[in-house]
Structures are given as C-alpha cells and as structure tokens.
Amino acid sequence: MDELIYALKEQIIDALNLEEMTPDEIENDAPLFGNGLGLDSIDALELIVLLEKHYGIKLASPAEGKSIFKSVSTIAEYVEKNRKK
Amino acid sequence: MISITGLGIICAIGNDAPAVLDSLRNGRSGVGAMKYLQSKHSYLPVGEVKLSNDEMKQMLGVETAAPVSRTSLMGAIAVRQALQQAGIGSVEGKRVALISGTTVGGMDVTERYFDQMKSDDSLLDLPQNNECGKSSREIAAMAGLGNAEVCTISTACSSALNSIILGSEMLKRDEVDIVVAGGSEALSMFHLNGFNTLMILDKERCRPFDDTRAGLNLGEGAAFVVLQKDAANSLAYVAGYGNRCDAFHQTASSDNGEGAFLAMSDALSMAGLKPEDIQYVNAHGTGTPNNDLSESQALKRVFGDSMPEVSSTKSFTGHTTSASGSIETVMCVLAMQNSFTPGNLGWKNQIDGGITPTMGTEGKALENIVCNSFGFGGNDSSLVISKSAPKDEAKADADCSFKVAAEVLITDAEELKGLKEFVSPMESRRMGKLMKAAYLSSLRALRDAGVETPDAIITATSRGMLEISEQFLEDIISNGEELLKPTLFMQSTHNTLSSAIAIRTKCHGYNITYSQGDESMDWAMRDAERLIRTGKAKAVLVGCFDESTPTFSSFVERAGKEAPAPLYAKSVVLCRC
Numbered sequence: 106m107d108e109l110i111y112a113l114k115e116q117i118i119d120a121l122n123l124e125e126m127t128p129d130e131i132e133n134d135a136p137l138f139g140n141g142l143g144l145d146s147i148d149a150l151e152l153i154v155l156l157e158k159h160y161g162i163k164l165a166s167p168a169e170g171k172s173i174f175k176s177v178s179t180i181a182e183y184v185e186k187n188r189k190k
Numbered sequence: 191m192i193s194i195t196g197l198g199i200i201c202a203i204g205n206d207a208p209a210v211l212d213s214l215r216n217g218r219s220g221v222g223a224m225k226y227l228q229s230k231h232s233y234l235p236v237g238e239v240k241l242s243n244d245e246m247k248q249m250l251g252v253e254t255a256a257p258v259s260r261t262s263l264m265g266a267i268a269v270r271q272a273l274q275q276a277g278i279g280s281v282e283g284k285r286v287a288l289i290s291g292t293t294v295g296g297m298d299v300t301e302r303y304f305d306q307m308k309s310d311d312s313l314l315d316l317p318q319n320n321e322c323g324k325s326s327r328e329i330a331a332m333a334g335l336g337n338a339e340v341c342t343i344s345t346a347c348s349s350a351l352n353s354i355i356l357g358s359e360m361l362k363r364d365e366v367d368i369v370v371a372g373g374s375e376a377l378s379m380f381h382l383n384g385f386n387t388l389m390i391l392d393k394e395r396c397r398p399f400d401d402t403r404a405g406l407n408l409g410e411g412a413a414f415v416v417l418q419k420d421a422a423n424s425l426a427y428v429a430g431y432g433n434r435c436d437a438f439h440q441t442a443s444s445d446n447g448e449g450a451f452l453a454m455s456d457a458l459s460m461a462g463l464k465p466e467d468i469q470y471v472n473a474h475g476t477g478t479p480n481n482d483l484s485e486s487q488a489l490k491r492v493f494g495d496s497m498p499e500v501s502s503t504k505s506f507t508g509h510t511t512s513a514s515g516s517i518e519t520v521m522c523v524l525a526m527q528n529s530f531t532p533g534n535l536g537w538k539n540q541i542d543g544g545i546t547p548t549m550g551t552e553g554k555a556l557e558n559i560v561c562n563s564f565g566f567g568g569n570d571s572s573l574v575i576s577k578s579a580p581k582d583e584a585k586a587d588a589d590c591s592f593k594v595a596a597e598v599l600i601t602d603a604e605e606l607k608g609l610k611e612f613v614s615p616m617e618s619r620r621m622g623k624l625m626k627a628a629y630l631s632s633l634r635a636l637r638d639a640g641v642e643t644p645d646a647i648i649t650a651t652s653r654g655m656l657e658i659s660e661q662f663l664e665d666i667i668s669n670g671e672e673l674l675k676p677t678l679f680m681q682s683t684h685n686t687l688s689s690a691i692a693i694r695t696k697c698h699g700y701n702i703t704y705s706q707g708d709e710s711m712d713w714a715m716r717d718a719e720r721l722i723r724t725g726k727a728k729a730v731l732v733g734c735f736d737e738s739t740p741t742f743s744s745f746v747e748r749a750g751k752e753a754p755a756p757l758y759a760k761s762v763v764l765c766r767c
Contacts, residue, residue, distance in 0.1 A: 147676055
C-alpha cells in the first residue's frame with residue numbers, strides 16, 4: 106500500500122503540474138480539494154484520466170470521483186480494489 | 191436604429207431559413223449519428239450540416255480540389271443567403287464589413303493533414319488554417335465580399351453574438367454602411383475530444399433545462415445577418431445588447447450567473463425595455479448541469495415574476511459553439527416574423543430551482559426577444575431583438591479623448607520568472623508560455639497605470655494558444671483520441687488570456703478577443719478607443735499576444751517565409767483624459 110501511495114503522489118504531481126512539490130509534502134489523509142491542497146474541478150478531471158492511464162479504471166462521471174478523490178489514501182483504497190492493471 | 195435586413199443560416203435542421211423554420215415549427219431535431227466527422231467517438235450524437243464538403247463547394251461554384259475548411263464553406267453559404275435577402279447586389283462604392291465569429295476556424299483541415307504537413311511540402315499552404323482570420327477571409331472571397339473589411343471575433347461560444355454587437359456599434363458610429371455579421375464553426379475532432387475530456391457530452395440527445403440532463407451535443411453551422419442603419423426593408427431591429435465577463439472560471443459558470451445577469455441587464459437597459467416587455471428568451475441552454483442551473487438563476491434574477499417563455503434550441507441543432515449566437519439570432523427573427531416560440535425539445539423533468547422551459551407556442555405575438563450566448567471564460571452576451579423600431583439612443587458620442595497610461599512588452603521567455611511576484615506556483619501550474627507572458631505584461635501595465643480593475647479587457651491574437659493547442663492535437667493523434675488532458679483543452683480558446691486576466695482582476699466588464707492575423711491589434715485598439723470616446727469605459731486594458739512553436743515555425747520557414755516570433759506579449763492601458 107505504501108508503494109502505491111507513493112506512486113500515486115508522483116503521478117498526481119506529474120498530471121497536475123505541481124512542479125514545486127515533492128511526494129513527501131502531500132499528506133496521505135489531507136483533503137485534496139477545498140482547504141487542503143486546493144485542487145479544483147479541472148484537477149478532478151485530470152485525476153480521472155490518471156486512473157484510466159495508470160490503473161485501467163474508467164469513471165463514468167465526475168460525480169463518481171467525489172468520494173474517491175477525498176485524499177491520497179481514499180484514492181489508493183479505490184485503486185487497490187478496482188485496478189485492471 | 192440598427193435594422194436586420196437579411197438572414198442566412200445553415201445548420202443541422204436545414205440549409206436555409208425556410209428549411210430551418212419548418213424544422214423548428216415541426217419539432218424536428220437534426221441531432222443524430224455522426225456521418226461527416228471522422229472520430230473514434232462515433233457513438234456521440236452530433237448536429238451535423240447534412241452536406242459533404244464537395245456538395246457545399248458545388249453549391250458555391252468553388253472549383254478547387256484543395257481542401258477547404260467546412261467553416262469557410264458553411265460561412266460563405268450563409269453570407270450569400272443573407273446578402274440575397276437584403277437585396278444587396280453590388281457593394282461598389284459602399285463601405286462593407288464582414289464580421290465573423292469562430293474559434294475552431296480551419297481546424298478541421300489542420301487536424302486531417304497535421305502529420306502529413308510535417309513532411310509534405312505540397313501542403314504548406316494549409317498551416318494558415320490555424321488562423322481564425324483565414325476562414326473569415328475565405329468566406330468574404332467566396333461570398334463576393336473580397337473588398338470588404340474583414341474581422342474575426344474569437345470569444346469561444348459567444349463569438350457570433352459578439353460579432354453582431356460589434357457590427358451594430360460600427361454602424362452607430364458611421365464607420366461602415368453595411369455590416370454582415372455572424373459566425374461559422376465546423377465540427378472538428380479537436381473540440382469533440384476537448385469537450386469529451388471535460389465530460390460534458392451527452393451520449394443521448396441533449397435535454398436542456400431537464401433534471402436528467404447529462405451534457406451537450408456538439409453541432410455545426412453558420413449564420414449571418416445583414417445589418418444596416420435606418421433601412422426601409424427591416425425584418426427586425428437590434429434594440430440592445432450587452433457583453434460581460436462572469437470572471438469566475440475558464441469552463442464553468444458561477445452559481446448565481448453573475449455575468450449572464452449583467453449581460454441581460456445591459457441589453458434590456460440599452461433597449462429601454464422592462465422585463466415584462468420581453469415575450470421570449472432563446473436561452474444559451476447547452477444541457478450541461480452547470481450552464482442550465484446557472485442560467486436559470488440569472489434569468490430569475492432578471493425577470494423575477496414576469497418570466498417570459500424560455501427555450502433552448504440546442505436540442506434541434508446541437509451546440510454550434512462559436513456560431514450559436516448568430517444561428518439563434520436568426521431563429522429568433524424567424525420566430526418573431528411567424529409568431530411562434532420554438533419548443534425546448536426533450537424536456538420532461540423540472541430542475542429544482544430551474545426555469546420551466548416552453549414546449550413551443552403557435553400564434554404568439556413576439557414584440558421583443560432576448561437571445562443569450564455564453565462562452566468559455568465566462569464570456570456572456572445578450573441581444574434584444576425588436577419587431578418595431580426602437581427609440582433612438584439620444585446620446586451622441588461623449589467624445590472623450592484618451593491617453594496611453596502604461597505599456598509593457600515582453601518577448602523574452604526568461605522574463606517570465608518575474609511572474610512569481612504576482613502569482614503562487616499553485617496558481618501558475620497550468621499556465622503555458624503565452625499565458626504567463628500575457629498575465630505578467632498585463633499585471634505590470636495595470637500596476638504602472640495605477641488601475642486595479644479595468645472597465646474592459648480587449649485582446650488581439652493571430653494564432654491564439656498555439657503551444658497548448660498543438661500539444662492537444664499531437665496527443666489526439668498519438669493517443670488515438672484517448673487519455674487526453676482537459677487542462678490543455680480548457681486553455682485552447684483564443685479568449686483564454688482575456689478571461690484569465692478578467693478572473694484575476696475581477697473585471698466583469700466588456701471582454702472581447704480579436705483574431706484577424708496581423709490586423710488583430712488594430713481592431714482591438716479601435717474597439718478600445720470606441721469604448722472610451724463613447725464614454726462607456728474609463729480604463730481599458732488592451733493586449734496583443736502571440737507565440738510560435740518549433741513545429742509551426744518550421745511549416746512557415748519551409749514555405750519560404752519568415753517564422754513568427756516565439757513570444758510576443760504587449761499590454762497597453764488606455765485611459766480617458
């Protein structure tokens with residue numbers, strides 16, 4: 106799981122162009138949206154692309170992403186259960 | 191007063207005004223299976239014009255075997271119809287302007303030949319299709335307006351309505367005798383995939399203002415109106431208009447529809463009308479969850495208890511993006527002339543907090559109509575169309591003079607490091623080179639002029655967001671239309687720059703982008719001067735922004751011409767004095 110979490114953080118930094126951040130600066134359970142990292146609706150769409158690209162997971166709508174994208178931990182849990190690759 | 195004297199239209203529900211009228215009255219949608227557009231996502235319904243490029247060339251008597259963009263072909267067909275109805279034969283000795291709105295321009299040609307252009311020298315005329323201004327020039331040439339002034343407005347989906355606004359302003363100030371204004375936009379793989387990355391394309395036929403709506407269907411088409419001052423043969427009048435910026439987000443509307451509210455309020459105020467004087471609103475109504483709720487809020491704020499009949503005709507045509515403003519204006523005039531309101535096809539379920547659209551009414555007298563058209567970057571425009579001649583605006587030019595209060599030029603990418611002074615790395619994470627340069631030059635110029643929020647933002651760009659658009663196109667080709675980045679598409683429209691600056695400076699004022707090759711900046715300055723001279727603005731930010739990429743520059747150099755500068759960002763603040 107730790108490996109997956111670290112990989113996810115690297116993929117998020119790359120997909121969202123968070124150039125000045127390192128994986129260690131993103132806390133596992135900190136909120137990604139709103140007051141946490143401060144991501145927005147376009148970032149959520151990028152995370153949907155990320156899931157498909159790296160894990161073969163296809164979400165049907167942005168609404169499905171809401172509960173999944175709460176934090177890096179919640180993404181990791183979802184990926185663990187649903188990954189196709 | 192500004193008369194509409196001719197209508198031209200071609201879209202999914204008909205190739206001319208009589209055919210469109212018949213489809214509207216009989217509830218016949220033109221949205222269906224993809225036939226002419228080549229895309230892997232053929233399961234998505236679209237509103238195509240039911241003609242091949244060859245058929246359109248034949249209609250126009252165009253004999254070239256070379257690829258011509260559908261944007262140009264459809265545009266020329268619509269312009270010819272409009273001129274014919276207005277009874278304008280020879281334009282000899284008259285000052286004529288063709289103003290066209292487009293964002294996709296000749297992308298349908300570019301995307302088809304992009305890979306071949308990299309090696310085939312016989313295709314080196316084609317990269318010009320990258321410039322929106324080229325399609326407008328082609329429209330003028332094919333429609334017999336080769337000597338007209340040609341101007342292209344590129345504010346994404348509100349482009350065509352903004353063309354009608356500009357044309358009306360030019361006529362009011364006697365800059366021209368005849369204006370042909372509207373817009374044209376062909377479907378392209380580029381923007382179909384782009385909207386798909388935003389996950390706002392419905393896989394079924396769209397259902398604007400319905401609680402189960404799941405997005406829009408893309409459409410294509412062109413429409414133009416002939417505008418003349420004090421004409422004897424008026425079909426209807428342009429009584430008022432407004433263009434405002436929501437200044438909220440590149441691709442989403444604010445919850446309370448601020449920009450839309452301000453645009454409609456301005457249009458009514460210019461027309462000297464009250465909410466109860468309006469009998470019908472042709473809504474922007476795309477069918478996305480966000481637009482329809484936000485527009486509902488704006489409509490409720492403007493009309494309150496006197497809500498007129500409202501419908502979206504996008505369930506007939508699909509969202510014809512940059513052309514939608516003029517396509518829907520023509521539909522409004524047809525509705526007015528024939529005393530009916532078009533129905534909001536496909537609507538069944540009320541949105542909680544939403545407006546209740548009309549399913550269409552026959553025998554409805556329409557004195558005044560509002561037509562809404564909104565675009566990315568929160569570019570919101572409204573037009574009031576009236577059956578009777580409006581009272582003339584009594585005021586002449588305030589004739590204020592102006593001065594350049596500040597000017598900043600950036601051409602060296604090294605300088606962009608200075609952006610850190612204004613924005614955090616988090617804010618600049620998506621910005622490409624041109625966006626950074628536009629942002630930095632504008633914020634510096636505003637600071638130098640001592641202006642926090644300008645009254646209007648006007649930008650000029652020949653090729654727009656070239657680097658980001660090229661990357662998106664490369665990805666479409668190399669990834670086979672899969673796994674594309676919404677971040678790239680959301681920044682691909684030409685008005686991305688003016689919108690981003692508006693969001694940053696909280697500027698809800700007039701927001702326009704010109705894209706007419708090397709003449710873009712002249713058009714922008716002319717507009718800024720007009721705003722100040724007529725007393726509509728005190729401080730206007732004008733920007734001229736362009737970039738090149740190694741690929742694009744190599745196309746130009748192989749054609750034996752000088753490559754454009756890699757980066758050019760000039761921001762000017764004009765102030766009344």
